[in-house]
Amino acid sequence: MVQEAFLPQERIAALRLEAQGLRARGLFRPAGIGHLAEPRPDIRGDELLWLEPSTAPLAARLAGEEFEALRLAVNAATFLGLDEFEGHYAVYPPGTGYALHLDRFREQNQRVISLVLYLNDTWGPDDGGELRLHPEGGEAVSLSPRGGTLVCFLSERVPHEVLPARRMRQSIAGWFRRRA
DSSP states (O other): OEETTSSOHHHHHHHHHHHHHHHHTTOOEEOEETTTTEEOTTTBOOEEEEOOTTTOHHHHHHHHTHHHHHHHHHHHHHOOOOOEEEEEEEEEOTTOOEEEEOSSOTTOOOEEEEEEEEOOSOOOGGGBOOEEEOOTTSOOEEEOOOTTOEEEEETTTOOEEEOOBSSOEEEEEEEEEOOO
C-alpha cells in the first residue's frame, strides 16, 4: 500500500525538525544487522533513533494516534493479530543505502507489516534514495521518498532495498508486530 499525503505537510515538517534536532544532539546511532544490531556499513548506511516518548515526543504521538488507528483498521480488515508498533527515525546520509533484505528475523515472525513514512522536504528524481520493492512473482517497483508518503508491505514476503541517496533521506520506519 502506498498512501501519499498520509499526514499534512506541517506535521511532516515538525517530525523532520524533531529528527534533525535529535540527530544534531548526537542521539542517532549507526544502524545494525540482526539481533545484535552489528553495524555493517557495507550492507546498510543509515543512522537511527528508536522512538520513545521521552526522546521523540512528536514521533511517539504519531505512533500512538495515526499509526494506532491504522493498526486497528488493518486488524479489522485482515485479522492479522497485530499488537503494537515498533519504530525509529532513520536518516540516510548522501551515498548510503540498504542492500536487499527482508524485515524479519529468521527465527521470529513478530514483524508482520513494515511501514515507512517519508519526512523529506522536497525530493526529485536526481536525489536517489528510492525504496525498491521486489514482490513475489512480480516486477520490482521503485518508490521515491517524497515527504508525507506512507508505504506499507508484508515484512516476511516483500524483499526490498534502499537505493543510495544523493542527499539526506529522512523517514520514520517500523513494523506492526504481533506478540511472540
